[in-house]
Amino acid sequence: MNIPEQPISQKVLKYLLTILIVAASIWSASGLEVTPERFFEAPSKIWILISAMFPLDLSSEAIERIVPKVGESLFIAWAGTVIGALFSFPISFLAANNVTFNLLNRFTKQVLNIIRAFPELILAFVFLPITGLGPLTGTLAVGIHSIGTLGKLSSEVIEGIDDGPLEAIKASGGSKISELLFGVIPQVMPTVVSYWLYRFEINLRASAVLGVVGAGGVGAELINQLRFRDFPRAGTVLVVTIAMVLIVDTISAAIRKRIIKGRDIKV
Amino acid sequence: MIEFKNVSVTYPGGVKALDNVSLKIEKGDFLIIVGMSGAGKSTLLRTVNNLVKPTNGEVLVDSKNVTNASKKELKEIRSDVGMIFQTFNLVNRSSVLKNVLTGRLSQVSSIRSILGLWPQEDKQIAFEALNKVEILEKAYVRGSNLSGGQQQRVGIARALAQKPKVMLADEPVASLDPITSRVVMKYLKEINQELGITTIVNLHFLDLAKEFGERLIGLKEGKLVYDGKVGDVSDQDFENIYGRAIKASDMLGNDD
Amino acid sequence: MMINIPKKPKPSLLSVLGYPFAFLFSIYSFFQIGFNLEDFRRNLQNRRLVTDPLFDPKWEWAVENATAALIETIQIAILASILGCFIALPLSFYASKATNQTTITYYIYKSFLNFIRTIPDLFWAMLFTVAVGLGPFAGVLALIMFSMAIMGKLLSETIDSIDLGPLEAAKSSGAKHNQAVFSSALPQILPNFTAYFLYIFELCIRASVILGLVGAGGVGRIIETQRIFLRFDRISPIIVLILFAVIAIEQFSVWLRRKIL
Numbered sequence: 001m002n003i004p005e006q007p008i009s010q011k012v013l014k015y016l017l018t019i020l021i022v023a024a025s026i027w028s029a030s031g032l033e034v035t036p037e038r039f040f041e042a043p044s045k046i047w048i049l050i051s052a053m054f055p056l057d058l059s060s061e062a063i064e065r066i067v068p069k070v071g072e073s074l075f076i077a078w079a080g081t082v083i084g085a086l087f088s089f090p091i092s093f094l095a096a097n098n099v100t101f102n103l104l105n106r107f108t109k110q111v112l113n114i115i116r117a118f119p120e121l122i123l124a125f126v127f128l129p130i131t132g133l134g135p136l137t138g139t140l141a142v143g144i145h146s147i148g149t150l151g152k153l154s155s156e157v158i159e160g161i162d163d164g165p166l167e168a169i170k171a172s173g174g175s176k177i178s179e180l181l182f183g184v185i186p187q188v189m190p191t192v193v194s195y196w197l198y199r200f201e202i203n204l205r206a207s208a209v210l211g212v213v214g215a216g217g218v219g220a221e222l223i224n225q226l227r228f229r230d231f232p233r234a235g236t237v238l239v240v241t242i243a244m245v246l247i248v249d250t251i252s253a254a255i256r257k258r259i260i261k262g263r264d265i266k267v
Numbered sequence: 268m269i270e271f272k273n274v275s276v277t278y279p280g281g282v283k284a285l286d287n288v289s290l291k292i293e294k295g296d297f298l299i300i301v302g303m304s305g306a307g308k309s310t311l312l313r314t315v316n317n318l319v320k321p322t323n324g325e326v327l328v329d330s331k332n333v334t335n336a337s338k339k340e341l342k343e344i345r346s347d348v349g350m351i352f353q354t355f356n357l358v359n360r361s362s363v364l365k366n367v368l369t370g371r372l373s374q375v376s377s378i379r380s381i382l383g384l385w386p387q388e389d390k391q392i393a394f395e396a397l398n399k400v401e402i403l404e405k406a407y408v409r410g411s412n413l414s415g416g417q418q419q420r421v422g423i424a425r426a427l428a429q430k431p432k433v434m435l436a437d438e439p440v441a442s443l444d445p446i447t448s449r450v451v452m453k454y455l456k457e458i459n460q461e462l463g464i465t466t467i468v469n470l471h472f473l474d475l476a477k478e479f480g481e482r483l484i485g486l487k488e489g490k491l492v493y494d495g496k497v498g499d500v501s502d503q504d505f506e507n508i509y510g511r512a513i514k515a516s517d518m519l520g521n522d523d
Numbered sequence: 524m525m526i527n528i529p530k531k532p533k534p535s536l537l538s539v540l541g542y543p544f545a546f547l548f549s550i551y552s553f554f555q556i557g558f559n560l561e562d563f564r565r566n567l568q569n570r571r572l573v574t575d576p577l578f579d580p581k582w583e584w585a586v587e588n589a590t591a592a593l594i595e596t597i598q599i600a601i602l603a604s605i606l607g608c609f610i611a612l613p614l615s616f617y618a619s620k621a622t623n624q625t626t627i628t629y630y631i632y633k634s635f636l637n638f639i640r641t642i643p644d645l646f647w648a649m650l651f652t653v654a655v656g657l658g659p660f661a662g663v664l665a666l667i668m669f670s671m672a673i674m675g676k677l678l679s680e681t682i683d684s685i686d687l688g689p690l691e692a693a694k695s696s697g698a699k700h701n702q703a704v705f706s707s708a709l710p711q712i713l714p715n716f717t718a719y720f721l722y723i724f725e726l727c728i729r730a731s732v733i734l735g736l737v738g739a740g741g742v743g744r745i746i747e748t749q750r751i752f753l754r755f756d757r758i759s760p761i762i763v764l765i766l767f768a769v770i771a772i773e774q775f776s777v778w779l780r781r782k783i784l
Contacts, residue, residue: 013782025605028598032659032740042655042664049654075552082549117769121733122762125750126577130570131563135556164356168422171316172429173346173373181381182369186361205643212645212736213747216556222646223737226653238646245641255537262360262409263535398526406529 053235062233066221070240073217074248076138076207081200083139084146089192091147092154099158099180109155115148120206124215135216142203142210153195154188161187194256201245201252208241268294268465269315269433273324276310276489284310285321286489294432297459298467299476299497302486303509308469311486312435315467316348317341329432346373349426349464353438355418359411363402363421366410367393370428389428396427400454416447423454434458436468440475445519448472452479472519473505576756585760589745593764596741597772599662599734600727606663607670608720611636614671615678622682622690622704636675644669644730648739659740662731669730670723674716681715682708721776728772732765 029035093099095108124141131137166183174182211219218241225234269292276285285307292298300308313319314326317333325334333344349370357366371389372380379385385393397403400420410418419439426434436455440448452468456479459466470476476483476497483500485493485508493500493508505513616622618632647668651661689707698706735743742761749757 021605024601028602031598032595032602032663034602034660034663038655038660045654049650072555075555078548079552079556082552117766119729119733121736125746129753130566132566136558139556164352164354165358167318168350168352168356168425169369169372171318171345171348171350172370172426173342174369175342177377178372182372183358186358190360209643209645219645223649226649238642241646242641249641258537394526394528403526404529407532
C-alpha cells in the first residue's frame, strides 16, 4: 500500500515555526529574568492586591474626585474620535487608489502609516510642552492617532467598492462628483461609521491611560492612589472606569450592528 | 436617430473589439443584437454613450457627434441615453427611490441633490417611472432586499426617469430566470412602443431574440454579419453569426 | 395620472435621536476640554522647547543607553504575546456557542474575556507593578492580559462562524466532544489564529514601549525620565530607533504571513 507522506515543506515549516516560537520565548524569558516560579507566585500576590481594594471607597469625597475625571476621559475619547473621523474622511479619499492618482495615494498612505506608528502616549508627550497639562493634550494625541488608523481603514473600504453603480451614474450623464457622492459614499458609509464607533471604544481606553502623563483623564487618579497605597480608592477608580467602558462598549456595539444590518422595511 | 460610421474599437493590448461597423438606426426602432461572448456587443453599445471611445470612426445620436463631443455636450447626450446593465448596478444600501432619482442627477442642481432636497417634479417623475415597471410600492425598500428581476426593473425605472430618447440594454436578462426575463423584455418592448424610445438590446438567448425582436443585428468577431428582420432569420443565419452550431445554452427556454 | 405613491417610512429612532445627540455631545465635549485660544497661542510659543532639541538628536547617547531597554521591550512583547495568545486559544473555544453547548460555562468564559477587555493595558501594568513589583515581569503579565483579551474576542467570533459540519461528523462517529473540537474545529481556525497572533504581536510591541512609564520595564522608563527634563534631543533618536524596530518587525511579520498563509 502506498501511503502518501505529508509534503516535506509543510512538515519542515511546522517544525521550524514551533522551534522559532519556543526559542523566542526562552530567549525573552531569560533576558527578562522571568522564571516559571514567578508565574506561580503571581496569582496569590494579585489576590492580595485585589482584596485590599475591598471594601471600595465610596465616600462622597472619592466620588467627587473620581467621577469628573472619568467623565473627562469620556470627553477626550469622544472629541478625539470626532477629530479623527472628520479629518480622516477626506484624507481617506486621497489615499484610495481608485480615487486619486498613484503618486498621491501612495504618498498619503505612507503619511498615514507614519502617524499610525506613534502610540497616543508618545504623541501626548510631544504635545505636553506645547499645549500644557490637561485634557487638550490628550484630545490632540488621541485625535491625531485616530486620523492615522481611521484614514487607513477607510481608504481600504473605499478601494473595495463595486464600481458598477458608478458606471451607471456616468452613463446617465452624471459628473465625477456625482459618482463620488451617489455611488461611492452610500456604499462606504455604513462600514466607515462602524469603524468610527469602534475607534471610540478603543480611544476610551487610551484616554483613560493618558492621565498618567498628565494629559487629562482618570489615569492620573489611579496611579496616584496606587502610589499612596490607597487601595480602596484605587479600587473605586477601577470599578467606575470599567463600568463606563462596559456601558459605552455595549451601546456602541448595538449601534454598529444596527448600522451594518440596516433597517428592514416590510412592504 | 443613431448612426455608426465605420466604428472600430481596439483595446490597449491589441484586442480588436469592433471592426468597421456601420449601421443606421431609426427613431423608435427596437433592435436586438446577438453574437457570441466577446463578439463586440457590449463594446458597440458603449460607443453610443461614449463609455468606450472608438479608435476609429464616429457615432451620432440624434445628429449629434458623440465620439468627439466636449465634456459638457457629452453629459447632455448621456442624459438622453438610458442604460441598463446585466448586473443591475444599483447602489445596494440605498432605497429604490434614491436609486431611481440618480437618473435625474443631470437635471438637478448639485446642492439640492446632495442635501436630498429633490424638487417635487423630479420625485414625481421617479414615482411614475417606478409605476411603469409596476414596482412603485417598493419605493423605500433597500436595493439589496429585492430579487434580481425586481432590481432590473428598478434599473429600467432609473433609466426611464432620465426621460431618455434612447434606451441601451446590455445583456439585461442574463442572470434572470426564464419567467422574469420575459417580464423584463416585455417592459422594454412596451416602453419602446408606448413612449417611442429607440431601444437597443444585447442578448445571447436566441429564442428570446426571436420572441421580442423586430430588427436583428448579428456581430461576429467585431464585424457586422447580419442585419435583417427577426421574421426572416433562420437557424442557418444564427449559425453563421455564431460560427458554430446552436447549443442548448443559447436558448433561454421556459420554466418547467 | 393618478398613482399610489407609497408613504415615506418614519425615520428610525436611532437617526432622529442619534445625529443631534452626537452633534451636541461633540460640542459639549470640546467645551469641557476647554479649548482656549489665548492659552493655546501662548503655549504655542513653547513649541521651540520641543522642536529645537527634537531636531538635534543625540544618537550616541541613545544607542548607548537605550538599546538594552529596547531589547527588553521586544522581549516583553514576544513573551507576552506568545503566552497570552496560546492561553486564549482554548479559552476561545469555551467562549463560543458553537463549541461550548453548556450555557453556564459559556457565559462565564465570555464574561471573563469581556471583562479583561475593559481594562486598559496600562492600568493592568499599574496593578501588576503593585502586586509583583516594578520591572518587566509586571509588564509581561499586563501584556498577557492584553493579548488574551484581543485574541479571545477575535478568535471566539471566528469560532462562532465556523462550518459546523465537520464537527457534527466527528461527533456522530463517536468522538468525545473535546476530541471532536480538537480534530475538526481547531484546524479550521488555525489560519485565523496565526494571522491574529501576528497582529497582536505588533500591537504588543507598541504597547510594550509605553509600559516603562509606569515602571513595568522597557524603553518607556527612559523616555519618561528624559521627558521630565525636556531632553527631547535624547528622546527623538530613541523614537526613531523604536520606529525602525516596529517597521522591521512589521515587515518580518508581513513576510511570515505570506509564507504560511
